[in-house]
Amino acid sequence: METDRQDIDNAGLDRIAELAAGIARRTGSLIKDSAGNAGKTFYKGAVDLVTEMDREAEELIISLIQERYPDHGILTEERAELTSDSVCRWIVDPIDGTTNYSHGFPVYCVSIAFELEGEVVIGVVYDPTRDELFTARKGKGACLNGDPISVSKTGTLDRSLLATGFPYDIRSSKENNLTEFGRFAVRAQAIRRAGSAAIDLCYVGCGRFDGFWEMKLHAWDIAAAALVVTEAGGLVTDYEGLPSTIHNKRLLASNGAIHNEMIIVLKGD
Numbered sequence: 001m002e003t004d005r006q007d008i009d010n011a012g013l014d015r016i017a018e019l020a021a022g023i024a025r026r027t028g029s030l031i032k033d034s035a036g037n038a039g040k041t042f043y044k045g046a047v048d049l050v051t052e053m054d055r056e057a058e059e060l061i062i063s064l065i066q067e068r069y070p071d072h073g074i075l076t077e078e079r080a081e082l083t084s085d086s087v088c089r090w091i092v093d094p095i096d097g098t099t100n101y102s103h104g105f106p107v108y109c110v111s112i113a114f115e116l117e118g119e120v121v122i123g124v125v126y127d128p129t130r131d132e133l134f135t136a137r138k139g140k141g142a143c144l145n146g147d148p149i150s151v152s153k154t155g156t157l158d159r160s161l162l163a164t165g166f167p168y169d170i171r172s173s174k175e176n177n178l179t180e181f182g183r184f185a186v187r188a189q190a191i192r193r194a195g196s197a198a199i200d201l202c203y204v205g206c207g208r209f210d211g212f213w214e215m216k217l218h219a220w221d222i223a224a225a226a227l228v229v230t231e232a233g234g235l236v237t238d239y240e241g242l243p244s245t246i247h248n249k250r251l252l253a254s255n256g257a258i259h260n261e262m263i264i265v266l267k268g269d
Contacts, residue, residue, distance in 0.1 A: 008088065008116060013137065016069075016114050020090075020124040021135060023064045024110045027057050028128030031095055035104060051102050054078055057094035061112065065090055077220045089115040091246070093220035096125075097196035111198040113223035113246075120246065123224030123231075125198050134202040134228050142231035144206050151234040151255035152207035157265070160210035160258050162191045163200040167216035177215055183265045184213075197251075201225035204253050205232035211254035211262050213239070219246040229253045239266045 008016075034053050058078050065074060073089035074082040090112065095101050097108030106129040114122035121138040134149075136142040142149050154160050162184055170176040184191055192209070194200060197217055203209040205228040223246045226236045235256040237244045241263045244251060254262055 013121065017122045017135065017137060019068060020112045020114060020122055021133060023061055024112050024124045024126035025133065027061055027094060027110045028126045030060060031057050031101065032128035035101065051098060054095050054098055057110070058092065061092050061094055075219060077218070087117045091115060091219055091223040093198065096198040096221060100195045105195070107194045107196050107199060109196055109199050111220065111224045113227065115223070120223050120227050123227035125202050125224050125228065127199060134205065136227040136231040138227065138231070140231070142205050142228045149206040149232050151204060151229070151232050152210050153257070154210040154255060155257045157187050157258045157261040158189060160188050162188045163203065163209045163212045164191060164193055165195065165197055165200070165214045175215065180213065180266060183268065187265055197221045198225040201253055202228050204234055204255065205229045211258050213252045213262065213266065215250045217249065217251055222246055222251055226253065235259050239263065
């Protein structure tokens, strides 16, 4: 057992980053092998679902973290937060893109972030269908399968490929991103809606997308991937361009060059 307060130096963070990557790969292998056989599906809302595999993957991640760091806090999507007095907290989404996963659409991932004294300092996102591991360390850059990545150099919105998503209460709430989608549809080169915020953000980080926006997200959706974006040279804010945290419900991420144009569109100007 390792103690967090004595061990969180650079070497300690190296060990945590290595553990997070290993857990993400192991969990990704589990869920990929079970694709098409996710077990029972339960609905948390009209279109918001969770599978038995979400819960099995989450339990695996928690057990592997607690095996090494039993005193750390853990925030996950499918169960109550495991709180502690530690300065360390893990933020986990066992399957980001559950709807895709349950339908056999191969866009889903495992997202694991590590927070130290309230700041996310390690982010890991693993896409098992493409064997792509995105990693980021605060102040040390971002990588894809060990190779450094950076955001795109696209300089204008009308030449940009964007990504977004829609909230689970789209059927009942007027705040549903449809208006914003319509504005961007006639301003950007194109928009993609793949169904995994974590993958969308990592694609901004590696230059496949130029920008991303979405509302009503949760900490586990974005904690790891937002760090990938910023460490790859991108910009992450709220819709007004103000500094963003993992608790913001409106997230805007871009290569930086098109950020102001995106803010203008989101404002409706």
